[in-house]
Amino acid sequence: MIENVLLLGLWGVLVGLDMTSVGQTMISRPLVAGTVAGIILGDPTGGFTIGVLLEFFALEVLPVGAVRYPDYGLGAVVAVAAVAGSPGVLATGLAGGLGLVTAYVGGLSAHLMRMLNGKDVNKNTEQLAAGIAGAVYGVHLRGLLRDVVRAAAVLTIGLGAVYLIRQTMPITLQGAIYLRIAVVGAAIAAVVSGTVRLTGRRVAMQWFVLGLACGLVGVVVL
Numbered sequence: 001m002i003e004n005v006l007l008l009g010l011w012g013v014l015v016g017l018d019m020t021s022v023g024q025t026m027i028s029r030p031l032v033a034g035t036v037a038g039i040i041l042g043d044p045t046g047g048f049t050i051g052v053l054l055e056f057f058a059l060e061v062l063p064v065g066a067v068r069y070p071d072y073g074l075g076a077v078v079a080v081a082a083v084a085g086s087p088g089v090l091a092t093g094l095a096g097g098l099g100l101v102t103a104y105v106g107g108l109s110a111h112l113m114r115m116l117n118g119k120d121v122n123k124n125t126e127q128l129a130a131g132i133a134g135a136v137y138g139v140h141l142r143g144l145l146r147d148v149v150r151a152a153a154v155l156t157i158g159l160g161a162v163y164l165i166r167q168t169m170p171i172t173l174q175g176a177i178y179l180r181i182a183v184v185g186a187a188i189a190a191v192v193s194g195t196v197r198l199t200g201r202r203v204a205m206q207w208f209v210l211g212l213a214c215g216l217v218g219v220v221v222l
Contacts (some may be wrong), residue, residue, distance in 0.1 A: 008040050008081065009155060015073040016151025020110060021144055028073030030054035030099075037077045041084035050079045053096050054103070056187035071106025074151060076100035078158030082165060092178030094165070096187070103160040109150045117143045 011033075013166040018028040026032060031051040038047015079099025083091045120129065120139055128134035 003161075004040055004042075007165060008037060008077065009038060009152070009159075012039060012155040013148060013151045014155065015077055016071065016106070017144075017147055019071055019073055020113075021147040023139060028071075030058050030072045030073055030076035030218065031189060033073040034076035039082060041080065043080070043084040046083045046085075047080045049092060050083055050095055050099065051076055053184065053187050054079065056191040057103075058099065060190045060193060068111055070100070070103035071154065072099075072103045074106040074154050074158065074213050075103030077155065078102040079161055080163060082162045085159045090184050093177075093183045097179060097184035098158070098165070100183075102154065102161075105157065106151075106154045107153050110122040113143075113146050113150050116146055173221075 015033045016030045017023065018025060030053075031048075034051025034054065035044065035048045038044045038050070041047070054072050054076045057070075061067075061069045061072075076099055079095040079102070082098050083095035117139075120142055124135050124139055126140065193199070
């Protein structure tokens with residue numbers, strides 16, 4: 001059990017780093033982050049389900065320029081920790097809601113980290129402009145360390161909330177069902193909104209409609 005928690009923590013930090021500082025190998029996508037977290041906790045199905053749910057929200061984001069957006073990767077890891085091993089899918093709404101809150105907190109922490117990185121750069125402007133290797137390495141390493149601390153802190157807060165929820169279960173069965181309907185409905189609305197915004201009303205939208213129709217036919221036939 002302790003090994004799983006440590007492994008989950010390590011995975012969460014790697015997911016947090018992947019969003020900005022290191023790699024950007026797409027492991028911070030909720031689908032990947034959630035599925036691997038589920039495997040670590042022995043519930044790959046639950047991990048995949050939560051990953052898909054939060055991926056719907058993440059697909060609506062366009063990470064271009066100076067835009068701020070939630071850290072859905074860390075949100076997925078925390079959400080899977082909440083749902084892992086739960087009977088049925090009634091915990092999906094509660095876990096999804098917790099994942100969204102964690103993702104929002106993660107987004108705020110990323111913005112704070114970037115502000116601190118910017119101050120560090122400004123503080124060492126002359127040395128950086130002079131090309132002093134020690135200054136360059138120092139700025140990079142401190143920025144990396146800040147991101148490690150950021151990811152670990154958000155993950156700790158999220159997992160702490162998971163522990164409290166598992167101990168107290170502050171929601172009824174009916175409330176869990178309503179919350180699941182609300183979260184899943186919001187996810188569908190987000191992915192539809194993002195798709196329409198990205199495809200527009202021209203040829204791309206026609207291909208989207210064709211692909212959706214083929215998918216529905218495939219579901220019915222299979």
